[in-house]
Amino acid sequence: xxxxxxxxxxxxxxxxxxxxxxxxxxxxxxxxxxxxxxxxxxxxxxxxxxxxxxxxxxxxxxxxxxxxxxxxxxxxxxxxxxxxxxxxxxxxxxxxxxxxxxxxxxxxxxxxxxxxxxxxxxxxxxxxxxxxxxxxxxxxxxxxxxxxxxxxxxxxxxxxxxxxxxxxxxxxxxxxxxxxxxxxxxxxxxxxxxxxxxxxxxxxxxxxxxxxxxxxxxxxxxxxxxxxxxxxxxxxxxxxxxxxxxxxxxxxxx
Amino acid sequence: xxxxxxxxxxxxxxxxxxxxxxxxxxxxxxxxxxxxxxxxxxxxxxxxxxxxxxxxxxxxxxxxxxxxxxxxxxxxxxxxxxxxxxxxxxxxxxxxxxxxxxxxxxxxxxxxxxxxxxxxxxxxxxxxxxxxxxxxxxxxxxxxxxxxxxxxxxxxxxxxxxxxxxxxxxxxxxxxxxxxxxxxxxxxxxxxxxxxxxxxxxxxxxxxxxxxxxxxxxxxxxxxxxxxxxxxxxxxxxxxxxxxxxxxxxxxxx
Amino acid sequence: xxxxxxxxxxxxxxxxxxxxxxxxxxxxxxxxxxxxxxxxxxxxxxxxxxxxxxxxxxxxxxxxxxxxxxxxxxxxxxxxxxxxxxxxxxxxxxxxxxxxxxxxxxxxxxxxxxxxxxxxxxxxxxxxxxxxxxxxxxxxxxxxxxxxxxxxxxxxxxxxxxxxxxxxxxxxxxxxxxxxxxxxxxxxxxxxxxxxxxxxxxxxxxxxxxxxxxxxxxxxxxxxxxx
Amino acid sequence: xxxxxxxxxxxxxxxxxxxxxxxxxxxxxxxxxxxxxxxxxxxxxxxxxxxxxxxxxxxxxxxxxxxxxxxxxxxxxxxxxxxxxxxxxxxxxxxxxxxxxxxxxxxxxxxxxxxxxxxxxxxxxxxxxxxxxxxxxxxxxxxxxxxxxxxxxxxxxxxxxxxxxxxxxxxxxxxxxxxxxxxxxxxxxxxxxxxxxxxxxxxxxxxxxxxxxxxxxxxxxxxxxxx
Numbered sequence: 001x002x003x004x005x006x007x008x009x010x011x012x013x014x015x016x017x018x019x020x021x022x023x024x025x026x027x028x029x030x031x032x033x034x035x036x037x038x039x040x041x042x043x044x045x046x047x048x049x050x051x052x053x054x055x056x057x058x059x060x061x062x063x064x065x066x067x068x069x070x071x072x073x074x075x076x077x078x079x080x081x082x083x084x085x086x087x088x089x090x091x092x093x094x095x096x097x098x099x100x101x102x103x104x105x106x107x108x109x110x111x112x113x114x115x116x117x118x119x120x121x122x123x124x125x126x127x128x129x130x131x132x133x134x135x136x137x138x139x140x141x142x143x144x145x146x147x148x149x150x151x152x153x154x155x156x157x158x159x160x161x162x163x164x165x166x167x168x169x170x171x172x173x174x175x176x177x178x179x180x181x182x183x184x185x186x187x188x189x190x191x192x193x194x195x196x197x198x199x200x201x202x203x204x205x206x207x208x209x210x211x212x213x214x215x216x217x218x219x220x221x222x223x224x225x226x227x228x229x230x231x232x233x234x235x236x237x238x239x240x241x242x243x244x245x246x247x248x249x250x251x252x253x254x
Numbered sequence: 255x256x257x258x259x260x261x262x263x264x265x266x267x268x269x270x271x272x273x274x275x276x277x278x279x280x281x282x283x284x285x286x287x288x289x290x291x292x293x294x295x296x297x298x299x300x301x302x303x304x305x306x307x308x309x310x311x312x313x314x315x316x317x318x319x320x321x322x323x324x325x326x327x328x329x330x331x332x333x334x335x336x337x338x339x340x341x342x343x344x345x346x347x348x349x350x351x352x353x354x355x356x357x358x359x360x361x362x363x364x365x366x367x368x369x370x371x372x373x374x375x376x377x378x379x380x381x382x383x384x385x386x387x388x389x390x391x392x393x394x395x396x397x398x399x400x401x402x403x404x405x406x407x408x409x410x411x412x413x414x415x416x417x418x419x420x421x422x423x424x425x426x427x428x429x430x431x432x433x434x435x436x437x438x439x440x441x442x443x444x445x446x447x448x449x450x451x452x453x454x455x456x457x458x459x460x461x462x463x464x465x466x467x468x469x470x471x472x473x474x475x476x477x478x479x480x481x482x483x484x485x486x487x488x489x490x491x492x493x494x495x496x497x498x499x500x501x502x503x504x505x506x507x508x
Numbered sequence: 509x510x511x512x513x514x515x516x517x518x519x520x521x522x523x524x525x526x527x528x529x530x531x532x533x534x535x536x537x538x539x540x541x542x543x544x545x546x547x548x549x550x551x552x553x554x555x556x557x558x559x560x561x562x563x564x565x566x567x568x569x570x571x572x573x574x575x576x577x578x579x580x581x582x583x584x585x586x587x588x589x590x591x592x593x594x595x596x597x598x599x600x601x602x603x604x605x606x607x608x609x610x611x612x613x614x615x616x617x618x619x620x621x622x623x624x625x626x627x628x629x630x631x632x633x634x635x636x637x638x639x640x641x642x643x644x645x646x647x648x649x650x651x652x653x654x655x656x657x658x659x660x661x662x663x664x665x666x667x668x669x670x671x672x673x674x675x676x677x678x679x680x681x682x683x684x685x686x687x688x689x690x691x692x693x694x695x696x697x698x699x700x701x702x703x704x705x706x707x708x709x710x711x712x713x714x715x716x717x718x719x720x721x722x723x724x725x726x727x728x729x730x731x732x733x734x735x
Numbered sequence: 736x737x738x739x740x741x742x743x744x745x746x747x748x749x750x751x752x753x754x755x756x757x758x759x760x761x762x763x764x765x766x767x768x769x770x771x772x773x774x775x776x777x778x779x780x781x782x783x784x785x786x787x788x789x790x791x792x793x794x795x796x797x798x799x800x801x802x803x804x805x806x807x808x809x810x811x812x813x814x815x816x817x818x819x820x821x822x823x824x825x826x827x828x829x830x831x832x833x834x835x836x837x838x839x840x841x842x843x844x845x846x847x848x849x850x851x852x853x854x855x856x857x858x859x860x861x862x863x864x865x866x867x868x869x870x871x872x873x874x875x876x877x878x879x880x881x882x883x884x885x886x887x888x889x890x891x892x893x894x895x896x897x898x899x900x901x902x903x904x905x906x907x908x909x910x911x912x913x914x915x916x917x918x919x920x921x922x923x924x925x926x927x928x929x930x931x932x933x934x935x936x937x938x939x940x941x942x943x944x945x946x947x948x949x950x951x952x953x954x955x956x957x958x959x960x961x962x
């Protein structure tokens with residue numbers, strides 16, 4: 001029997017080595033595998049290169065990993081946000097290396113790694129500072145830059161539901177980088193809200209087939225989901241609103 | 255109101271010009287838009303370049319289009335099949351030009367066209383006859399060929415269900431080239447078994463978002479589907495089995 | 509000044525978006541355009557974090573942290589929406605499938621070069637996000653900006669001095685003072701608001717401007733917002 | 736001859752596929768391997784036309800023309816299956832995610848070059864399908880073939896004379912006479928069936944062969960199929 005499920009997040013992140021390149025899914029807080037990042041902090045690996053769209057929000061998730069001094073380099077498109085104070089401080093102090101990649105090139109370079117593409121020509125960034133050091137080529141009259149794949153030792157991904165083969169479905173815009181990162185890493189570790197029986201996921205909706213997944217751990221439903229149904233009652237960061245949880249659940253008819 | 259639906263297949267293929275490059279979805283007969291191809295034959299456009307995985311089966315669909323002498327060139331991975339007699343005859347008679355492309359390169363080149371990639375390096379075909387004339391480059395010690403996008407004026411695609419915005423879901427392995435061809439053509443024409451209300455398709459399962467679709471026409475359920483449910487009773491080509499249709503439907507519990 | 513307010517400008521841009529268009533509204537001021545899209549027209553909004561068919565913000569209590577826009581604000585999904593991953597989403601953009609994208613700007617050059625991601629200040633933390641992809645990705649790139657900086661300098665320039673986001677990528681520039689088309693001959697005044705003329709705009713920008721219609725060469729008779 | 740039958744060979748290959756492997760069985764003889772995969776082990780079959788978790792052929796009456804394999808035969812989908820489009824499917828292959836792929840061959844060279852798509856005959860209609868992608872895509876490429884052609888020529892050769900499918904891509908060759916590993920030093924006899932020895936195989940192939948174990952250098956004591 002194939003069983004990629006593991007009992008807890010500590011087991012899920014076991015063996016991640018110092019110096020690893022770690023992809024971390026999510027766009028802002030949506031789809032950020034916060035429980036796995038917490039486990040990685042606990043696990044202790046350092047000198048990491050983190051590949052993620054952002055470089056942390058507030059004091060949790062990627063921000064907490066940065067604050068612990070575990071990260072040597074960040075590869076991302078948008079580190080500067082209103083709540084990226086941890087990154088800002090470390091970057092200004094010269095304690096973090098940054099490779100800034102336009103978001104679409106970041107996504108396509110990650111996809112290229114998973115799809116075995118050696119390199120590709122992208123029109124994004126031509127003629128800008130971010131083209132420095134990159135080969136430029138004109139194809140059919142249009143200018144392109146040569147972009148190389150971004151691979152990782154480990155990908156940490158948050159999905160909505162998964163099964164023991166590692167098949168995953170995502171929820172809304174929390175899908176974001178999950179499917180492409182899962183395919184681009186040597187070892188892909190996934191947290192899901194819920195593990196379901198093999199065969200319970202619609203094979204037409206599986207956005208990450210299990211072939212791209214090594215370990216799956218269930219971390220329970222987000223506060224805004226109740227028994228598989230959206231109930232709301234939170235702010236955009238997932239924090240409960242000030243009203244009582246009961247009234248929030250009751251009011252969440254849409 | 256956005257309404258990409260058209261009343262019939264004739265309207266769906268209207269305006270396809272002589273000399274067009276036409277992508278035709280499908281892998282063998284699965285997902286081949288036979289009703290649209292029939293309409294294209296009726297419509298009369300000629301001197302076409304057809305991009306498709308195969309070059310026709312039996313005497314229907316792409317084979318019929320070839321038999322009518324409408325096609326100048328075929329770009330495909332696997333023309334030779336046990337039932338590709340139409341292609342075989344025309345090719346041997348020197349009446350058809352053939353560009354043979356390994357299947358994965360075909361798929362990736364079509365995807366590249368839709369995704370705005372100027373060109374990409376693929377390891378497939380290195381050192382073979384099909385590498386002739388292609389630029390080779392070694393990246394990180396591995397040999398790759400430079401492959402260019404394949405674009406089309408028109409894509410003809412068969413999907414399972416669609417809505418008036420052009421959102422599509424496919425069925426099983428009939429998905430094959432549909433999503434990538436829909437994105438690679440200037441005008442994408444789709445036949446679906448059934449048109450459904452806007453909002454009826456699960457947004458997590460839409461494999462082709464409407465942005466890639468220009469016209470949708472409903473052609474009715476395949477014989478092996480009854481009121482949206484698989485009933486079987488056909489052979490792999492979709493032809494009814496010799497038993498009576500009633501017993502076939504009744505026996506199709508799985 | 510007698511030009512358009514920020515909100516009037518958003519309405520003016522919205523009026524140029526036809527039914528059926530696939531549109532990406534960049535973060536910041538361009539998101540205001542959504543408020544002015546006619547409710548009886550179907551215009552499909554794309555957000556590059558993986559959604560076509562984006563709807564307005566949800567009511568409090570119904571915020572869904574899994575459903576956000578590129579500015580990381582809570583949004584909703586309309587009937588007809590579709591979700592996809594980032595590579596597909598930026599493929600949509602890079603592949604030229606979006607009809608219109610509306611972006612902010614620090615500077616736009618006469619050639620349509622866009623600078624909107626970095627002021628190039630030493631010590632500033634760089635962040636580009638999807639700006640460079642958006643700049644080169646849509647069939648038409650609209651810029652929504654003030655004509656002048658707070659210091660009175662023109663944001664329309666002969667050559668951008670800020671780091672570029674994209675080269676020759678802007679189609680049209682909407683400001684509270686006038687609307688400009690980027691043409692091979694330089695900027696053309698498509699429409700002037702208030703009492704602006706080509707001459708007054710040339711004075712503000714220091715650029716040689718073309719006139720789209722003869723009356724713009726003398727005085728703008730039209731009311732702002734009409735077309 | 737005292738080697739393995741086609742069916743015994745399929746069983747022999749199946750015995751080398753571990754539980755949990757992601758496997759693509761090429762069209763033709765390799766599809767026989769599926770019949771010998773132990774039912775109590777979960778092995779995930781990939782078919783490049785867009786399915787992981789392929790199951791056996793359906794019963795008559797339950798054939799679904801939308802659900803086929805790469806050979807365009809009707810198949811089924813197991814619980815845990817997933818569908819995807821061709822670019823994703825070949826990305827899976829090219830990206831090295833498949834553990835094993837089993838292919839037929841016209842010729843395999845000592846270096847592991849594979850020729851299996853064209854005999855290069857003038858006038859023949861060329862067709863490559865997914866062969867070149869499969870050849871370079873899996874972590875291990877197993878070839879399933881006869882050692883000799885019908886004319887008695889060795890299919891294992893110093894240099895392929897037929898057009899290549901892939902360069903240095905084959906890991907192991909399964910024939911009814913012996914199993915060979917491709918190594919930097921050339922072909923190594925991993926296992927010999929019947930009365931074959933390295934010497935008898937060298938005679939048949941005209942190649943210098945390595946022996947994986949001392950006993951192979953003299954006489955194969957083991958029963959075919961054991962390991």
